[in-house]
Amino acid sequence: MSAEEIQAPNTAPETEAELEAFRQRWREEVEARNKQTATPSTKKAYEKIQRQRGAPPPAHATAAAPSSSRTYNEEVEPKAYHDLPNKEEQLVLGKEGQDHDRDVYKEPSSALEHYERAVERETQGNLGESIRHYRKAFKLDDGVHEAYKRKHFPPSSFVKPKPTNPNTSNAAATVPRTDHHSLYGSSSEALPATLKQLVDDFSALRIEPPPPPTDASPQERCLLAEMPEEILTQILIDLATQDVASFARLTQVCKRLAYLVLTEDSIWKRVAQGPEFGFAAMLYDYTVDIEGFPISASDNIARYLDDEIDETETPPLVPLPKEREQSFDALTDSLLHSTYASSWRHLFRTRPRLRFNGCYISTVNYTRAGATATNTLTWGAPIHVVTYFRYLRFFRDGSAISLLTTSEPPDVVHHLTKANLHSHHGSYLPSSVMKDALRGRWRLSGPASSSSPDPLTGEEEHEGELFIETEGVVPKYTYKMHLAVANAGKSTRNNKLAWKRFWSHNKLTDDWGEFTLRNDKAFYWSRVRCYGDGW
Secondary structure (H helix, E strand, C coil): CHHHHHHHHHHHHHHHHHHHHHHHHEEEEHHHHHHHHHHHHHHHHHHHHHHHHCCCCCCCHHHHHEEEECCCCCCCCCCCCCCCCCHHHHHCCCCHHHHHHHHCCCCCHHHHHHHHHHHHHHHHHCCHHHHHHHHHHHHHHHHHHHHHHHHHCCCHHCCCCCCEEECCCCCCCCCCCCCCCCCCCCCCCCHHHHHHHHHCCCCCCCCCCCCCCCCCCCCCCHHHHHCCHHHHHHHHHHHHHCCCHHHHHHHCHHHHHHHHHHCCCHHHHHHCCCCCCHHHCCCCHHHHHHCCCCCHHHHHHHHHCCCCCCCCCCCCCCCCHHHHHHHHHHHHHHHHHHHCCHHHHHHHCCCCCCCEEEEEEEEEEEECCCCCCCCCCCCCCCCCEEEEEEEEECCCCCCEEEECCCCHHHCCHCCCCHHHHCCCCCCCCHHHHHHEEEEEEEEEEECCCCCCCCCCCCCCCCCCEEEEEEEECCCCCEEEEEEEEEEEECCCCEEEEEEEEEEEEEEECCCCEEECCCCCCCEEEEEEEHCCCCC
């Protein structure tokens, strides 16, 4: 008898035991998976019954619904389409810089240019174009990624400065000034100790005139340095109310202007309380209906058409603008001292607000399996990369525009206006992307002390929440969006809108249905030059 015949009876039971153990583990995994999928199906059936009854879905019905304490801030700054050029302007003859603008859309030729264009398309969410440029780049040079790293991420950019101790034994203690509160606050947004000490050193400096061109030339005058402090402050206020970004960039001009920008609270108070960029333009109640008509005008028309109303009845009192301004100032002052460490600069940068000189863009990418032909032999199934965009633009009167399309931002943002809503769009006109735009309205939630429960979910509203109501794709539906105003980036504030809930309302049956938001991404603000200040 051979050795193989002797070992055969022993190996057969071991193989059977291993197979039996594998079958048992497989059965346990299948049973566990079935138990996990049973609970969501039960919840979906419960939500369906609630919608049939006409009741809104409860706040705890959706497992994916985030809690109110969740933070939506992120340190990575997204791709923003700042100052998007208009493609139609490139076709105008005699335009200055016309050739330079056309080179932006020129097809790249070298491997590095293809790689850079691929990275740009990937950050914009256009994965199809990104893959095409990646393939061309690696066909031309298989080491193009190393060249890209050497150009955009040199080793010198990763050298970290040595930490310094600002509180050395021989350093003099810095005495805070009592007339400027923006530098010294108890909040997390207060300036670091090293920056405080640096800015305090700028307080005794003055604006220096330019040096003479030669040693024999006389000293030139500096009219800005000879100007009184009060007049200079008024000039800075006028600049801040026209463009607050340009006012903030004054810190790069000289040390004296940097000191005024960081410490002059009267300028930041005017910006925060003003209607240009501040909170006087924020609306905490709906002022228009979904179609954009003022609510007060609609109420007056309904009151005029109602035959049963008594003409002698006293109409409800409407707060006067002066009373509204007084209540707004009182609320802002209370928030200033209780939440924002008595700093108008900190209040303007941190308190949630919307921006009107641009639009909010959400880039959505997801993959789905494609169909395979039965008469072809393939090792893998095709996968489709789906890309679409959501656009939101807000207006100062309380109206808004919502658009879902596959067109990219350079083809959309210049036509995202009220004039292009529900007008005759030709199939070949540039404004044809607006044929699916929806009218709507918006409001912000007030502070926690003055907030009221949401009538749909019953949850308490907190400051920093945004509610948008828009038309539906068909007249019998309306949409309601619940978003959170958040930050994206370490230095930028109020440039992100994160999804919280999304409903559809059937006006005929008064039924509410909630979307799952499985693939939808957050909105990021992008400045558009042609919008101006949003007036």
